[in-house]
Amino acid sequence: MAIPVEAFYLTPGASGSLQQQIRAMVTQGILAGRFRPGQRMPSSRGLAGHLGISRITVTLAYADLVSGDYLTSAGRSGYFVSETAPLAPQFPVSAPQGEAVDFRALTGGRFSGAARVARPEDWDSYPYPFIYGQADPTLFDHQNWRQCALRALGKRDFAALTSDYYERDDPLLVEQLLRTILPRRGIAAREEEVLLTLGAQNALWIAATLLLGPGRRAGVENPGYPGWRGVVTATGAAAVPVDVDALGLPPERLAADVVFVTPSHQCPTNATMPVERRVALLDAAEAQGFVIVEDDYEFEMSFLKPVAPALKSLDRGGRVIYAGSFSKSVFPGLRLGYLVGPPGFIAEARALRALMLKHPPGHIQRTMAYFLGLGHYDALVNRMKNAYRRRRQVMAEAIADEGLEIAGQGGFGGSSFWMRAAEGVDTEALAIALRAEGVLIEPGRAFFAGDGPKNYYRLAYSSIALPKIAEGVARIARALR
């Protein structure tokens, strides 16, 4: 029995080429059991006429389906559903299941309860998105990324794409990291001192899991990156908040086993720690026997003054574990970061990563290696720095014009201002009110440990277009009045 042409229709607005849409209709019909092995397909002329498309499109789609063994060609008799076509097993699916087990109680709700920065998923539909950490399509070098990705999908890179790397990393990317990226932070490292991770978040998770546990204490910056407190708490350790000042984390009275710090740009105040304080911090680590985890986020975005070398570059005793990321400067969906530390630490981190997720996908590692090797990465960073410099200037002027108060802005650059509203202002309520005005800001409360102040907020300029900045800031000022 022939399959009638009426079984096929094009959905307006569907994605993919016409040939791909035909392919999807045929394969889904076969896999769902609606089209049976041996059934004759509509003629290419008949289906083309029915869909109102060119016959060659249908012919090409059919030829493609023959090579995937969905169809067979019987010459002039036409095309038939293959007798050996892929067939999905068909089972009665189970009835909706009960929740006999209270999983929230069983797991202790340990993770879902953590503080988060509130972020709407459709941020890019707001005209004034002062949000942090999303890629800007007007700055990203989409074309060259695509070319590098395509090269990494080639036959020559088959093993890099498909292999179970066991515990290893892509040697090309490790080479770029050792030769290109780390020397710019003043860090000389060997292969056995480096591990690739699923972004900086994953690097911090691995470091915390290895170094902490019940009974141990972690010093965390206050205000600080909220992800840290969650990561520390998950290990069973105590997160001890340490108030930062205008120079970042003070090195005195750090009673902890591990200290987490952002020396390049303190998160969220943007303070840069001066060299004397870095030396004092390392001396304290030596004297008191603690280990330092350095999150060197955003070091590339130093466009006002040259960047300072990493804290890790001053580390003579091997007490600093360094975490870096490509996800910030390339795009966050990349999920690629790295850890640098003494070989004994990296060996443990590698074994933990293998148990946790094996390794970052090979294709992404190889694409990044090409993007670095061809200089696209540095061209991108340069373009971002230029754009951020202009945006920051316009934003600083708008903030001054509107009489808003900057609580922290950093001397090197970065991508955000840390702002303070008047006492008594609840910036979480402010953020919700501003959404109706098309403005997104980030309330500051999640950055503070415990019951922190409610009147701080962060304004990032990494995703907002230059011409929108002045009006966006004006709307914030209006809402605050």
Add this chain to the structure above:
Amino acid sequence: MAIPVEAFYLTPGASGSLQQQIRAMVTQGILAGRFRPGQRMPSSRGLAGHLGISRITVTLAYADLVSGDYLTSAGRSGYFVSETAPLAPQFPVSAPQGEAVDFRALTGGRFSGAARVARPEDWDSYPYPFIYGQADPTLFDHQNWRQCALRALGKRDFAALTSDYYERDDPLLVEQLLRTILPRRGIAAREEEVLLTLGAQNALWIAATLLLGPGRRAGVENPGYPGWRGVVTATGAAAVPVDVDALGLPPERLAADVVFVTPSHQCPTNATMPVERRVALLDAAEAQGFVIVEDDYEFEMSFLKPVAPALKSLDRGGRVIYAGSFSKSVFPGLRLGYLVGPPGFIAEARALRALMLKHPPGHIQRTMAYFLGLGHYDALVNRMKNAYRRRRQVMAEAIADEGLEIAGQGGFGGSSFWMRAAEGVDTEALAIALRAEGVLIEPGRAFFAGDGPKNYYRLAYSSIALPKIAEGVARIARALR
């Protein structure tokens, strides 16, 4: 001062096009500070002559470098290094660091000490690789994967590629999972019951971290997947080995809080658990209050008999957490799997995943969604099943001819035989001896808890070519004699 043509040379055998090689030489020279802003580049004619390549290649490379702001064009005067070219910060790199901290002692060496299956990294250079879990280039549908990846790199998918997904998954892939994949296992699930993970290993890690901890007990199959014991032990829980028989895990006397099980193909014996035993296992879970984690690996590779529905499909009480993977059937370097469970469990798992690694890279999720939606996945699985069926038959004959003993082979298919050598044979020594013969086998000891028997080994046929099987098995038999 002009840069001399002698600063450029082509490395024989270098990867990438000539244009890419020129680009790499120029950008690396600039980033390393060897070529200074304002310096004149060699003329395109001069460089082409020096390198012995076509002038248009140099011209195209220069034009590309202008768009990345490495070079500027001064019309007839030629090309110059841009005054605003990306410049890498130059620091004296630190001297080799000491290891003042004994990280192995500090971290307890908890992870690097776990048992592993010994696997040489250059497995594909051996003519007789009876190894498990690597992609076979002769079976993989490289061309269509590449096309799907290319589509997912397009402008329309910019957000899917680059976004910080926060805690979400790609809606297209989730839809494919709910509509296409899970119904084939007899599972009806809603969006809030599904979470994407970095492969099955990551799914198991997340489940264990949520459900276990110090003082809890996990029942694990013995012999069983070595990764499980590592994952369980990492949470601080006790791994209680439960001996499997010819029908898989026996449901009696499971004194545990969580039970890990592979009902479809027991790893490594390949036993398939009959329906009666599955029902008994669920009844035991209900009566004793334990939770089951089902690792449904390799269900696609059922080519001898139709596959049975998943244990999860029989689960009325919401006691089964289901882990699946695309990495096995597509390629292991993909690192994409999923968890299915009650909404309360998935919400916690999602929060934990966010802390641990945010989310799987967006580009990989979208590529997989297209590969599924266009029917390429099922065509690939069909091709693999046909190849495995033939290989298995040849292998079974060779094993019988050589008088080797099969300890477990599974009735549905799979990709390996579980083998037993004579008492007293140490298969780890055997594996090393066989490497010299070009043969790779997997010693079985890592699958057993504690001091298990040493005379088991696994022979997989997922990566070995059909014509190599008979000779490979003969070499094993020879070494055993």
